[in-house]
Amino acid sequence: DAKTTQPPSMDCAEGRAANLPCNHSTISGNEYVYWYRQIHSQGPQYIIHGLKNNETNEMASLIITEDRKSSTLILPHATLRDTAVYYCIVRAYDKIIFGKGTRLHILP
């Protein structure tokens, strides 16, 4: 089973920041937090990952709480092209166990 809990869906207005939460209270010390997204009928796209420090790249920022039991993915200026299912995953190595993710709707 997936080790994360995410809301099934969220809405965000275009141009605003989208903040997607994830709970992973049973995360182990060697497990990373990964975020992927999947736009309709495409393969999952890697977004960002982190261990315990906050991370930022050209796509998003990842905020991990100090106790590592939850995290937030931030898309700073959401566009219609960010409409997708977002998966939060914790893993140390090899296979990924996906949950159902959060379906993010960007509203024009």
Next chain:
Amino acid sequence: DTGVSQDPRHKITKRGQNVTFRCDPISEHNRLYWYRQTLGQGPEFLTYFQNEAQLEKSRLLSDRFSAERPKGSFSTLEIQRTEQGDSAMYLCASSSDRAEETQYFGPGTRLLVL
């Protein structure tokens, strides 16, 4: 484009037929994964290879399924005697074997069994 590629992108077949899918990973990646995704669900792990060795198989991988990676480069996934329940998107991903390795996914092969 140097990403993961999959062929074909779409396949329609009749129940009972055999099908084979191909995955070409990112060239320097020695790990290759197969996942299956049905409608409304997240992808589910099927199997993975490190180089040519198949290291893990999910219980989802029935005896009608076989995967190979003979030279440690591309991989094939064959389904024999297809059933309607095999209809799904079959996804391939690849990664290096470093501790923090990120898996990169291909576009998938969508299979429809009639």
